[in-house]
Structures are given as structure tokens and as C-alpha cells.
Amino acid sequence: DLGKYDVALTEKHLLKALDDPDEKVRHAAAKTLGQGGSIKAVPRLIDWLSSGESKTKQVAAGALGDIGGGEATQALTRTLGDSDDAVRLQAVKAVGSIGKRGNVSVVIALIPRLEDAKQEIKTAAITQLEELGDRRAVIPLVAKFGDHQIEVRKAAVRAVGRLGDRSAVPALIRLINDPAEDVKTAAVGALGSLGAVEAIDALTEQLGTGGDQLRTKVAYALGQIAGTPGSGKPGEDAMKSL
Numbered sequence: 441d442l443g444k445y446d447v448a449l450t451e452k453h454l455l456k457a458l459d460d461p462d463e464k465v466r467h468a469a470a471k472t473l474g475q476g477g478s479i480k481a482v483p484r485l486i487d488w489l490s491s492g493e494s495k496t497k498q499v500a501a502g503a504l505g506d507i508g509g510g511e512a513t514q515a516l517t518r519t520l521g522d523s524d525d526a527v528r529l530q531a532v533k534a535v536g537s538i539g540k541r542g543n544v545s546v547v548i549a550l551i552p553r554l555e556d557a558k559q560e561i562k563t564a565a566i567t568q569l570e571e572l573g574d575r576r577a578v579i580p581l582v583a584k585f586g587d588h589q590i591e592v593r594k595a596a597v598r599a600v601g602r603l604g605d606r607s608a609v610p611a612l613i614r615l616i617n618d619p620a621e622d623v624k625t626a627a628v629g630a631l632g633s634l635g636a637v638e639a640i641d642a643l644t645e646q647l648g649t650g651g652d653q654l655r656t657k658v659a660y661a662l663g664q665i666a667g668t669p670g671s672g673k674p675g676e677d678a679m680k681s682l
Contacts, residue, residue, distance in 0.1 A: 447476025458484050467499045474503025482507060486515040497522070498530040505534025513538050517549045525558050532561060536568030547574045554580055562587070563595045570599035578605040585611055590620045597623060601630025609636045616642050621650060625657050632661025635668030 447454065450472075457469035458481070470488070473481040481503065488500035501519055504512040516538070519531040532553055539546035550572075553565035566584070569577040577599070584596035597615060600608045613636070615627035628646065631639045643665075646658045 447473065447478055451476070451478055451480060454478070455480060455484070463496070467496070470499050470503045474506035477507050479507065479509065482509065482511050486511065489515055489519050494524050494526055497524065497527045501527065501530040501534045505530075505537040508538045508541055508543070513543060513546065517546070520549060520553055525561065528553070528556065528558075529561050529564055532564045532568060536571065539568070539572045544572065544574055547572055547576050551577065551580045554584055559589050559592060562589070562592050566592070566595040566599050570595075570602055573603065575603055575605050578603055578608055582608050582611050585615055590623060593618065593620070593623045594626045597626040597630050601626075601633045604634065606634050606636065609634060609638060612636070613639050613642050616646060621654055624650065625654050628654065628657045628661045632657075632664035635665050637665055637668065640665060 454469045454473050454476075455478075457465055458473075460466050460469070470481070470485060474485075485500040485504050485507075488496050489504075491497060491500075497519070501516060504516055513535070516531050516535050520528060520535065522528050522531065532550065535546045535549060539550075547569065550565050550568055554562055554569075556562050556565065562584070566581065569581065581596045581600050581603075584592055587593050587596070593615075597612065600612070609631065612627045612631050612634075616624055616631075616639075618624050618627065624646075628643065631643065640662065643658050643662055647655055649655075650658075
């Protein structure tokens with residue numbers, strides 16, 4: 441099992457294994473080369489992205505995401521539009537992985553996946569954008585506040601709250617009236633994280649409505665806002681409402 445050894449010692453054999461007649465062996469070799477950061481494997485893995493076999497393309501995308509670099513990033517960016525749902529999902533995760541290692545340019549490549557036909561891929565793109573922490577994603581994420589899928593709205597709200605851009609506050613205040621309580625609760629949490637003093641009145645109104653989880657979240661958010669430096673009298677009023 442070559443996977444137990446340093447890729448620097450086994451790379452030659454692993455590259456050869458990419459042509460093995462057994463698919464399991466080929467895939468295992470690709471994963472090991474990816475984890476070992478084998479630049480020499482990149483051209484072959486890029487070729488795999490053009491194959492017709494879904495699993496092979498997924499393995500290649502994951503390995504390229506582990507390796508990174510310009511060629512891998514370009515190939516994965518193209519793969520974000522693949523017709524296979526599972527391949528697109530893996531490509532989103534792989535591109536995000538490269539971004540988290542310093543290549544922030546991938547943010548622009550991920551944003552179109554917010555419009556993907558599949559919910560799982562949209563939410564995966566949101567998660568990657570959230571973890572990348574680049575505020576260029578805020579406006580596209582706010583646009584997802586109107587998505588028809590609850591999970592997408594909730595994920596977008598959470599991401600915006602964690603990105604820390606207060607320009608999203610007015611849109612988050614509107615979401616306090618979202619028909620889905622999970623989305624309302626996420627919006628309340630985001631407003632608290634952002635220290636949104638202008639949301640105090642809207643939040644206070646929610647103390648007498650909704651379920652226990654929502655009211656608890658509202659109370660916590662008001663406490664966060666009250667503790668925000670410079671909240672002044674509105675902050676004092678928030679504490680009184682509690």
C-alpha cells in the first residue's frame with residue numbers, strides 16, 4: 441500500500457498506477473497523489489476531468505483541490521459548470537479548498553454557483569464563500585435572501601452575518617418577517633452578530649411572538665447589540681426591553 445509512504449518516495453509508482461486497469465487502484469493513486477501535493481499528477485488529473493465517468497471526475501476534482509496551483513484552479517473553475525451534479529458539487533468544494541489556502545480570486549468563480557439548479561450545490565457554494573471570508577460575496581449572498589428554498593435562505597443569512605458587512609442590515613431586518621421560522625431565527629442571529637443598533641425596535645417586537653427558540657435568539661441578539669461599543673441610548677433601550 442503505497443499510500444502509507446511519503447509521496448516523494450512513491451510518486452513514480454503512483455503516477456504509473458493512474459493507468460492501472462483496476463478503477464479502484466487508479467482512484468486510490470489519484471487521492472494519494474492529491475494528498476501529497478504532486479504537481480506532476482496535475483496534467484493527468486485534468487485529463488480525467490474530461491472523461492465521461494462521474495466518479496473518476498469527482499476523484500480528479502478532489503485531488504486537484506488538494507494540490508492547488510494555477511493549472512488546477514483553472515481546470516476546476518471550468519468544471520464548476522459540469523453537467524453532472526456530483527461533479528459540480530465536488531468542484532465547488534475543491535475550489536473552496538484552494539481559496540482557503542490563499543487564492544482569494546476563486547470567490548468570483550464560486551458566485552455563479554449560487555444560481556445552481558441543485559439546492560445542495562447552492563448551499564455548498566454559500567458555505568465555501570462564508571469560510572473564505574471575502575466581502576465581495578456579500579451582495580450576491582443577500583440576493584439569495586429571496587431564494588424559494590428555505591435551506592438556501594438560511595445558509596445565506598448565516599454567511600452574511602459571519603462576513604461582518606453591515607450593509608446587509610436592512611435586508612436582514614426585512615427577513616425578521618420571513619414565513620420560515622428557521623430563516624427568521626438566522627436573521628436575528630446575524631443582526632446580533634453585526635451589532636445592528638437600527639434593528640432594536642424590530643427585534644423587540646419579536647419578544648412577544650414566535651416560538652421559544654426564536655424569542656431566546658432575539659433576547660441574545662439584543663444583548664449582543666447592547667454590548668456593542670458605541671450603541672449608546674439605543675443599546676440602553678435594548679437592555680431595558682429584556
